[in-house]
Amino acid sequence: MKTLITRPARGLHGSLTVPGDKSISHRSLMIGAISHGMTTIQHFLPAADCLSTLTALQQVGVQITRQATTVQVQGRGLTGLIAPKKALQMGNAGTATRLLMGLLAGQAFDSTLIGDASLSQRPMARVSEPLQTMGAELTLTDGHLPVTIHGRPLQGTHYDMTVASAQVKSALILAALQAKTPSTIVEQLPTRDHTERLLNAFGAKITTAVDHRTITVQPQPQLQGQTVTVPGDLSSAAFFITAASIVPGSKITLKRVGLNPTRTGLLDVLARMGGKIEIERLQNPGEPLGNLTVTAAKLQPIDLTAADIPAVIDELPLVALLAATADGVSHISGAGELRVKETDRISTICTELRKLGVAITAQPDGFIIDGRQPWRLQTTQMDSHGDHRIGMMVAIAALRLTTSLQLAQATAINISYPTFFEDLRQLLPATEVLA
Structure with missing residues (x-):
């Protein structure tokens, strides 16, 4: 059982280099x-x-x-x-x-x-x-x-x-x-x-x-070994992008993050929702990358359909969390692929966000989320369900709360981001009490 970090008084601040993609x-x-x-x-x-x-x-x-x-x-x-x-x-x-x-x-x-x-x-x-x-x-x-x-x-x-x-x-x-x-x-x-x-x-x-x-694809190529520098994982950076957007008073910079256009769906979604994100593109011979500066913002609801989903499939738990803080009703559809991830993510996202009092309704291929409803905590006992992305989503959601939460199966986060909690602490003021 992991005790999660709750709302920092002055928000999240500083810079971070996330792990490789x-x-x-x-x-x-x-x-x-x-x-x-x-x-x-x-x-x-x-x-x-x-x-x-x-x-x-x-x-x-x-x-x-x-x-x-x-x-x-x-x-x-x-x-x-x-x-x-x-x-x-x-x-x-x-x-x-x-x-x-x-x-x-x-x-x-x-x-x-x-x-x-x-x-x-x-x-x-x-x-x-x-x-x-x-x-x-x-x-x-x-x-x-x-x-x-x-x-x-x-x-x-x-x-x-x-x-x-x-x-x-x-x-x-x-x-x-x-x-x-x-x-x-x-x-x-x-x-x-x-x-x-x-x-x-x-x-x-x-x-x-x-x-x-x-x-x-032309067959039988003679492939030659190369030196590959892996950019920072945008799917990992996405958790801190979301945190800085929804925790009041926050402003952070994420360095050398991969900006492959097939992966930047969350940045597009956040921009459509009124998020504040600045992109400094860097020269790189392989995958495009850059530095991202994110500031807390008042978010608007969003509608996503099947055409939007491939570019944001891994980040949909975070899109649901963003929508849970937006000033209106968001609709996400065409995301049936979530049913066959590490968990049935439509089900597990709804289960965990409802524990926080979020007004979220499951659909066969997505959600309806009313971000205007105040969160009314139902329980302090949260669960990753063995799914790394659900575990990290819950940890980011906890930053909106002042009541301490406990996360079961927190070790699932190691599947993709073993240093997640250490990196999160880097963005907290030194005076914050850390769990």
Whole structure:
């Protein structure tokens, strides 16, 4: 049980460099593994999910060393991975699991992926079915983990995606690299493009049409190891962006945060709500990044639909929290994907915010939130439900309160942000009493 920090008298202040981007950390490891030569990853995120990826790659023969947030990967090329001696334990790492399904589908051996109780409930047929159009053979357990991947030669495909998912897209791209002929993948809506950017930096030939949805992958590239500096994770920065926006008197600066346009949905949402955020863009040869200065603001309600969701999918718990402080009624729809995250996030967001007295109503694919209603605390006993993003959302919500809250299963936050509470303390005045 974790005692949460409550409302700081003078708000949040100071500057912070958030940990490396989780999505890019995962992908840098995998792409380095199938490249030739050494890949050096700087500002790597050493969270539980990323370490699951690192360990799994070591089990298929990749030499990887890590010193704090610097990782070196000795690549084995597209065909150099070897059969693991036991099942690959993926823990709670959904991104790693889905991407590895694509990466291992074209290898010359069988492999099995297993996960924890939460990951074992998440849908995997959405990955296996499109991979099968390339000739891949995967055996699921009632549509879930464990999954056994029977590695075999793959053919190129033309696939129209049925879900807006960067994980599914990336699995297909990693498989398509190993195919005999080119592949075309058509997205419903544009999703984060870290896989395409990174692969092209390593020497792949992946092109995106002017519609930003049609992706062509040329097979059998000779990938070469690179030095990758991982930008700060915008999904991690999002918690402090939200905190500074809703805690009166706050003004903070977040340094060297990734600003990939497929990931900046929360910044767009906050601007539409009347938030105060200044962006200083920095020169960077890879992913765009910059410094963000956020000041507390009086927020207005917002309506989000399916077209808005892919760019803000991971931040929707925070959008709900922002809406809970806005001067009006907000509507979020088209977010059914939240039902199949680490938890059913529509359910868990509503459960935890209602404990705080927030007027939130669940919909099949989203929420209705009346931010005009004053919060009337129902209980001090909160719960992450084993979901890292729900746990951090609750911790940020606690900053609006003066009554102390207790958070059960707080260790779930380590999945993506082990230093979350330490970083939050950096933004508190030295005179604040910390739990």
